Amino acid sequence: MDEELEAIRKQRMTELQAQRGDNAGDQAQQQENKQRETEMRNSILAQVLEQAARARLSNLALVKPEKAKAVENYLIQMARYGQLGGKISDQGLIDILEKVSQQTDRKST
Numbered sequence: 001m002d003e004e005l006e007a008i009r010k011q012r013m014t015e016l017q018a019q020r021g022d023n024a025g026d027q028a029q030q031q032e033n034k035q036r037e038t039e040m041r042n043s044i045l046a047q048v049l050e051q052a053a054r055a056r057l058s059n060l061a062l063v064k065p066e067k068a069k070a071v072e073n074y075l076i077q078m079a080r081y082g083q084l085g086g087k088i089s090d091q092g093l094i095d096i097l098e099k100v101s102q103q104t105d106r107k108s109t
Contacts, residue, residue, distance in 0.1 A: 045072060048079045052090040060097070071100055 045054065061068035074096065078084050088096070 041072060041076065044076050044079055048075055048084055048088055049093065050087045050089050053088050053093040056090055056093055067097075067100065067104070070104070071096060074100065 045057070049057065057068055057071060060071070071093075075084075075088070
C-alpha cells in the first residue's frame with residue numbers, strides 16, 4: 001500500500017513539475033514575442049525619424065511614456081500606409097506632438 005501511495009506521489013510531482021515547466025516556456029515565448037515586437041517598432045522608427053527627432057521621442061518616453069507610445073503608434077501607422085514622405089525632422093515631430101496633445105486634450109474634456 002505504501003509503495004502505491006509513493007508511486008502516486010511521484011507521478012503527481014512529475015505532473016506538477018511538467019506544468020511548471022510549461023508555464024515557464026509560455027513566459028519565455030511571450031518575452032521573446034515582446035522583444036521581437038520592440039525591435040520591429042524601433043526599426044520602423046529608425047527608418048522614419050531623423051536622429052534629433054528620435055532623441056526627442058526617447059526623452060518624451062522617459063517623462064510621459066503613454067504619450068510617447070501614442071506618437072510611436074501614430075508614426076508606425078503612417079509609415080505602414082505610406083503617408084510619410086521621407087524622414088521626419090525634429091520640427092516635424094514637434095508638430096505631430098502638438099496634434100496628439102490637442103487630440104488627447106479634446107478627449108479628456
